[in-house]
Amino acid sequence: MQLRYGLNPQQAQAHATPTTPDRWPVRILHGRPSLTNMLDALNAWQLVREAAQALGRPAAASFKHVSPAGVALPGPVDEVTAELYRVGDTRITDLASAYLRARDADPKSSYGDIAAVSHPVDADLAELLTGVFCDGIIAPGFEPGTVERLSTKKKGRFLILEADQTFTPPPQESRELFGVRLTQDRDQVPISRNLLELTAGEPLPVTAADDLVLGLAVLRYTQSNSACYLRDGMTLGIGAGQQSRVDCTRLAGAKVDTWWLRRHPTVRSLPFIPGLRTQEKINWQVRFIEGGLTPLEHRQFTQALTEPVDDLTPDQRAEWSRRLTGVAFVSDGYLPFRDNVDHAQRHGVAYLAEPGGSIRSDEIADACREHGITLARTGLRLFHH
Structure with missing residues (x-):
């Protein structure tokens, strides 16, 4: 499999080969992955698969730079998350709720993530993914129409990988570093x-x-x-x-x-100007919570609001x-x-x-x-x- 590039664009020659002859654990349905995309996707798939097996429920992950930004099982989507992602009162599927909860754990870090789910992608999840900044998804299957729906995302560059649920990895795994091949038993x-x-x-x-x-x-x-x-x-x-x-x-x-603190009434009621993108709202909520805005950030934050707001006091933060x-x-x-x-x-x-x-x-x-x-x-x- 020829990859788009390695860890960086200057590492132009990059490819992947299966360790088991003629048996790939994943196949590309759309897009062209980089080496980093493959690392994220393969790790993320193993995570959601093991979590689902251990707990008997679907699992979803938002993966970024070879670590998860968030992971979740299906569950209630609270008002803060529902408002932010415009879910409304409509009940979404378990798989969509799992990914939404995973992404909302750290939505600033999830920007440009690889999504992973333990069960086949359904229409609700596909629709949700079209509205967030996500680079790709790995799943064990896709319901009819979802691949076509997702393939238009990112001007056709959205990465869609299908994992083989029946694949069993070899008992040992290896990696090469600076001319040395390191081999160990797989942690099973x-x-x-x-x-x-x-x-x-x-x-x-x-x-x-x-x-x-x-x-x-x-x-x-x-x-x-x-x-x-x-x-x-x-x-x-x-x-x-x-x-x-x-x-x-x-x-x-x-x-x-x-x-x-993103659930604090003051943060929830920040008076953002109409039309501000969801990710911009998230980023400004986080910076408001973190405090210490630079002069430039303070001006930009003020421009993103319809009226000034007071900072949260230490007592307010402690009480919450x-x-x-x-x-x-x-x-x-x-x-x-x-x-x-x-x-x-x-x-x-x-x-x-x-x-x-x-x-x-x-x-x-x-x-x-x-x-x-x-x-x-x-x-x-x-x-x-």
Whole structure:
């Protein structure tokens, strides 16, 4: 398969070959992928497939730069998301709701994503995709008319990949780097509720256990170090690729804060000028929440509004933050210090899963007990590079 280019346009010669002779795990239905597109699509497909198998429900992911920006199962689409994407009162299909919830976890980062779903694309999802800035989709099938509908997106450049649900990858996987071929066993440990061993706190409710299992599937395909926060079958914040684990925890936590503050009445009622694009509204909501606008950004923000608005005060932010509860937190590697727990609890965390095995594991358990967090150990590290 000839690719459009490698990781960068200057890497003009790029191609893909199947490791199993004459057996491709995916086929191109429309468009021409780059190497990065293929990396995103292949990782995203494995994620949604494993999440759906583990939880018995459809799963969707918004994938960007070899890590998920958001992942979700079907569920209620809250008013904020519905208003933003103009869903209205019409009930959308499970698959469309899963992708919408996945994308809304971090809609700024999802701009130009690769979408992935565990089940065949239906008309509702195809219609939704035509209205957002998305570069492509991978799915195990497409209902009649959906490929034709999507193939007109991005002036005909939208990427459509079909995954082979029956494909079984080889037991070993390899990659080449600087003249060296590295080979390892494929990580085939099933993700399931059986991994969750209660270590501290109250027994896990079924919904919390499902959130933790979803988090494990997410982190298996997120660049390490990584951590994520989840609630009600969707990610609220994912921290990826940080050298320090507590930096992952804090980065993902900041994304949780942004997601939650986007639901604050002040943010919801920002008086944007008529005709402002959805993505521009999202970006300005996020910058308003983050604060610290540059002089140029402040002028542009003012021009995007019909009237001035006051910043959220620290007290308003703190009071709103206390309303977020029932959040699950998952780490791909063991927590080496209790500061991860101390930071996580600031974002409404009530349930936590990590591999365990640190020399300070007792301190982690004590910190969970102190904050009233239920701790489950998995014994399974999920590094991904």
